[in-house]
Amino acid sequence: MSSGPAPVTHATSSAAVLDVIRGAGIISRVDLTRATGLTGATISTVVRRLIDNGLVLETGRAESTGGKPAVLLSLDPDARYAVGVHLDHAGITYVLANLGGAIVGRWRRPGAGTDAPDVVVARIAAEVTTLVAQTGVDPDRIVGLGVVSPGPLTGSAGMSLTPPVMQAWTDFPVPEALGAATGMPVMLENDATAAAVGEYWATSHEASACFATLYMGTGIGAGIMANGDIFRGASGNTGEIGHICVDIDGPACWCGGQGCIEALAGPAASVAAARDAGVDLPGIGTAEDFAALTRAALAGPGPAADIVARSARYVALAAQALANILDLDRVVLTGPSFAYAASLYVPAVRAQLDRAFFSRSSHPIDVVISAHAAEAAAVGGAALVLQSELAPRASSARVPSRAR
Amino acid sequence: MSSGPAPVTHATSSAAVLDVIRGAGIISRVDLTRATGLTGATISTVVRRLIDNGLVLETGRAESTGGKPAVLLSLDPDARYAVGVHLDHAGITYVLANLGGAIVGRWRRPGAGTDAPDVVVARIAAEVTTLVAQTGVDPDRIVGLGVVSPGPLTGSAGMSLTPPVMQAWTDFPVPEALGAATGMPVMLENDATAAAVGEYWATSHEASACFATLYMGTGIGAGIMANGDIFRGASGNTGEIGHICVDIDGPACWCGGQGCIEALAGPAASVAAARDAGVDLPGIGTAEDFAALTRAALAGPGPAADIVARSARYVALAAQALANILDLDRVVLTGPSFAYAASLYVPAVRAQLDRAFFSRSSHPIDVVISAHAAEAAAVGGAALVLQSELAPRASSARVPSRAR
DNA sequence: CATTCTTAGATCGGTGGCTAAAGTTAGTCA
DNA sequence: TGACTAACTTTAGCCACCGATCTAAGAATG
Numbered sequence: 095m096s097s098g099p100a101p102v103t104h105a106t107s108s109a110a111v112l113d114v115i116r117g118a119g120i121i122s123r124v125d126l127t128r129a130t131g132l133t134g135a136t137i138s139t140v141v142r143r144l145i146d147n148g149l150v151l152e153t154g155r156a157e158s159t160g161g162k163p164a165v166l167l168s169l170d171p172d173a174r175y176a177v178g179v180h181l182d183h184a185g186i187t188y189v190l191a192n193l194g195g196a197i198v199g200r201w202r203r204p205g206a207g208t209d210a211p212d213v214v215v216a217r218i219a220a221e222v223t224t225l226v227a228q229t230g231v232d233p234d235r236i237v238g239l240g241v242v243s244p245g246p247l248t249g250s251a252g253m254s255l256t257p258p259v260m261q262a263w264t265d266f267p268v269p270e271a272l273g274a275a276t277g278m279p280v281m282l283e284n285d286a287t288a289a290a291v292g293e294y295w296a297t298s299h300e301a302s303a304c305f306a307t308l309y310m311g312t313g314i315g316a317g318i319m320a321n322g323d324i325f326r327g328a329s330g331n332t333g334e335i336g337h338i339c340v341d342i343d344g345p346a347c348w349c350g351g352q353g354c355i356e357a358l359a360g361p362a363a364s365v366a367a368a369r370d371a372g373v374d375l376p377g378i379g380t381a382e383d384f385a386a387l388t389r390a391a392l393a394g395p396g397p398a399a400d401i402v403a404r405s406a407r408y409v410a411l412a413a414q415a416l417a418n419i420l421d422l423d424r425v426v427l428t429g430p431s432f433a434y435a436a437s438l439y440v441p442a443v444r445a446q447l448d449r450a451f452f453s454r455s456s457h458p459i460d461v462v463i464s465a466h467a468a469e470a471a472a473v474g475g476a477a478l479v480l481q482s483e484l485a486p487r488a489s490s491a492r493v494p495s496r497a498r
Numbered sequence: 499m500s501s502g503p504a505p506v507t508h509a510t511s512s513a514a515v516l517d518v519i520r521g522a523g524i525i526s527r528v529d530l531t532r533a534t535g536l537t538g539a540t541i542s543t544v545v546r547r548l549i550d551n552g553l554v555l556e557t558g559r560a561e562s563t564g565g566k567p568a569v570l571l572s573l574d575p576d577a578r579y580a581v582g583v584h585l586d587h588a589g590i591t592y593v594l595a596n597l598g599g600a601i602v603g604r605w606r607r608p609g610a611g612t613d614a615p616d617v618v619v620a621r622i623a624a625e626v627t628t629l630v631a632q633t634g635v636d637p638d639r640i641v642g643l644g645v646v647s648p649g650p651l652t653g654s655a656g657m658s659l660t661p662p663v664m665q666a667w668t669d670f671p672v673p674e675a676l677g678a679a680t681g682m683p684v685m686l687e688n689d690a691t692a693a694a695v696g697e698y699w700a701t702s703h704e705a706s707a708c709f710a711t712l713y714m715g716t717g718i719g720a721g722i723m724a725n726g727d728i729f730r731g732a733s734g735n736t737g738e739i740g741h742i743c744v745d746i747d748g749p750a751c752w753c754g755g756q757g758c759i760e761a762l763a764g765p766a767a768s769v770a771a772a773r774d775a776g777v778d779l780p781g782i783g784t785a786e787d788f789a790a791l792t793r794a795a796l797a798g799p800g801p802a803a804d805i806v807a808r809s810a811r812y813v814a815l816a817a818q819a820l821a822n823i824l825d826l827d828r829v830v831l832t833g834p835s836f837a838y839a840a841s842l843y844v845p846a847v848r849a850q851l852d853r854a855f856f857s858r859s860s861h862p863i864d865v866v867i868s869a870h871a872a873e874a875a876a877v878g879g880a881a882l883v884l885q886s887e888l889a890p891r892a893s894s895a896r897v898p899s900r901a902r
Numbered sequence: 903c904a905t906t907c908t909t910a911g912a913t914c915g916g917t918g919g920c921t922a923a924a925g926t927t928a929g930t931c932a
Numbered sequence: 933t934g935a936c937t938a939a940c941t942t943t944a945g946c947c948a949c950c951g952a953t954c955t956a957a958g959a960a961t962g
Contacts, residue, residue: 304732327724329857342815536920538939
């Protein structure tokens with residue numbers, strides 16, 4: 095592919111200013127000084143540079159407050175794009191997102207299956223090229239590619255603890271291989287964390303200082319962001335909420351624990367319980383079966399509704415544990431399994447947090463469903479690249495592998 | 499009091515360098531360049547400034563590795579001190595700590611009782627002066643005072659959600675009042691978080707990128723640090739682990755939830771269970787009763803041992819939830835209730851994490867008892883001030899109220 | 903309508919942290 | 933004793949940022 099976009103800036107504060115502009119949506123230079131703590135002089139030069147780079151536009155004037163009216167600034171959403179790839183056994187989802195986190199192109203293709211990693215990587219590179227060509231976006235404006243995969247990852251070295259079906263991917267250097275194949279910076283992240291970044295980029299983020307996504311795909315995980323930074327923990331495997339215990343005498347889980355959320359309330363567990371209860375399910379795969387289960391639950395009372403309600407009760411406990419430990423002000427339910435079941439889960443989580451979130455007297459806690467629940471991981475992959483290229487933070491540095 | 503120590507530096511990186519020196523214990527300038535990423539030139543000038551300020555000493559030479567041998571640097575532990583005050587209903591604990599986090603003076607006095615806050619504040623100021631005088635430490639070397647109190651706090655405005663016995667303190671501006679009374683910068687923090695900072699300062703911290711204290715006093719809480727920063731969440735009330743649910747059908751808790759850890763395994767719950775089981779307890783207060791209970795448990799098998807073992811089992815689940823959500827590499831048990839019961843709790847927590855910590859394949863997780871469990875909160879208060887005065891980070895900024 | 907006030911923003915000189923590159927110091931090794 | 937090496941130190945210069953000052957553009961006043 096091409097040489098990529100021109101280097102945006104090499105400044106430290108440009109990124110912070112850009113992030114504030116994006117978070118605010120529309121903001122004047124004066125308000126930027128207040129938001130960043132920088133002086134007017136600095137903001138003036140930084141903004142000029144951002145405008146010169148085509149990232150920021152002057153989009154109007156504010157009402158006068160007694161003197162010269164302020165000039166309003168906003169991001170040019172089409173200034174840059176990023177590709178998000180959600181790599182899963184069942185299917186690969188591609189998304190082309192702009193600076194506002196909006197989807198401008200999407201494509202769903204067959205999954206990795208049993209193909210060898212290098213074959214899949216070559217396919218992905220080709221499919222990315224096709225997607226970009228179809229949407230007509232200038233390839234020079236694409237800042238990179240974010241690959242998202244379920245389960246914990248280890249650094250840039252590949253995946254570990256992968257689900258058995260993707261065993262061949264263990265220790266395969268996905269970012270390096272894809273970077274070489276596409277000529278773009280590539281980042282790798284797990285689904286829940288990527289979804290959190292996607293949520294951050296798609297929303298004006300003054301709303302939230304510290305939030306988490308509750309991501310339900312085939313498993314359950316959480317992605318955590320605090321003050322615009324991904325919270326990564328000791329090895330980048332935070333949010334493994336599927337294996338916290340909510341019932342000390344609960345059933346054993348494959349992880350070695352007992353009464354884990356995933357074993358009690360995960361899609362696989364719910365589907366198994368539904369089958370035992372005689373609910374009619376297609377039986378093609380957990381994702382499809384769970385979708386069928388939620389449709390049955392939405393249709394009215396019965397065993398399907400009971401099973402989903404029970405799952406929601408446990409998921410609500412997970413949300414409560416997250417909120418109490420992390421002092422969240424927002425919980426976003428997302429991922430394919432919540433895409434159609436939002437109305438069954440959101441009220442349960444909200445009710446539990448109203449009842450037992452410890453800091454509710456200091457601040458309320460929002461519980462919402464993501465706007466792009468079904469494609470949250472892919473959108474997150476794209477957002478991850480935007481975040482690292484345009485608003486890098488010291489602490490969340492995870493060096494993207496740059497080809498060449 | 500006096501004008502306080504001379505301004506240490508107003509540089510940005512001095513703090514980072516100082517922090518690395520402290521964490522390493524003894525380190526050369528070359529190794530500082532590797533650890534900080536700064537050039538030798540920068541390290542040279544920064545170190546010279548730290549030496550001029552009396553914070554750092556040249557304490558020897560390393561073996562030559564083929565050229566000029568490196569000069570070894572270390573903190574002068576007696577260059578600065580800080581006072582920690584653990585303010586509790588039952589007693590006030592004072593600690594004078596040096597830069598190494600070591601205790602150089604301690605004092606325990608009767609608690610706040612039902613006295614009015616301003617009376618107690620005046621008493622604290624007087625007692626701090628007495629302690630400092632008795633230890634013979636130069637008052638100019640004291641950088642400030644950290645006040646630690648149980649329960650969630652709201653900003654610098656005082657405490658909220660205070661235990662009923664300290665209701666009068668709600669919204670009382672402790673930092674401002676004590677700052678005015680002592681002339682020192684004053685910071686306020688909850689016990690678990692302060693204990694985490696204390697642990698950070700008392701240990702060489704390369705060992706741990708992301709750890710939490712599990713603090714058990716009369717309640718149970720956690721303090722979280724990641725990459726040398728306190729993790730504060732949306733409102734500074736992280737780690738409210740006492741009210742996460744580990745038994746969906748467990749007993750109701752005063753917080754509104756069900757099956758909360760604190761209701762199942764907190765000292766008060768254990769003491770109540772022991773009394774029901776006929777264990778002989780003094781009955782003066784939860785702290786004393788719990789100490790008696792652990793003594794009985796240590797003496798051998800019986801109802802006391804069973805009750806403590808049950809508590810340990812639940813505490814281990816809390817540790818597991820923390821570790822899985824935060825991806826910790828270290829858990830420190832601390833607080834007065836663990837001071838004597840360490841040998842009963844540490845193995846249980848360690849075993850549970852060995853069994854079910856999700857990322858154990860990426861990295862092991864240390865479980866240890868704090869060296870100063872009994873005075874962890876007071877030591878933490880002192881460390882908090884050292885941290886904010888000597889190694890401030892952007893993200894953990896909590897402006898200390900400076901008198902005058 | 904001219905004057906004055908207020909606020910937004912640009913420009914300019916200066917400060918300070920940082921770097922690269924060259925110099926100095928203090929060891930080892932033949 | 934003289935290379936060689938590695939640990940600092942010094943120096944010149946870059947760049948982000950700031951304070952001060954200047955210009956632009958509207959509001960309020962008479």
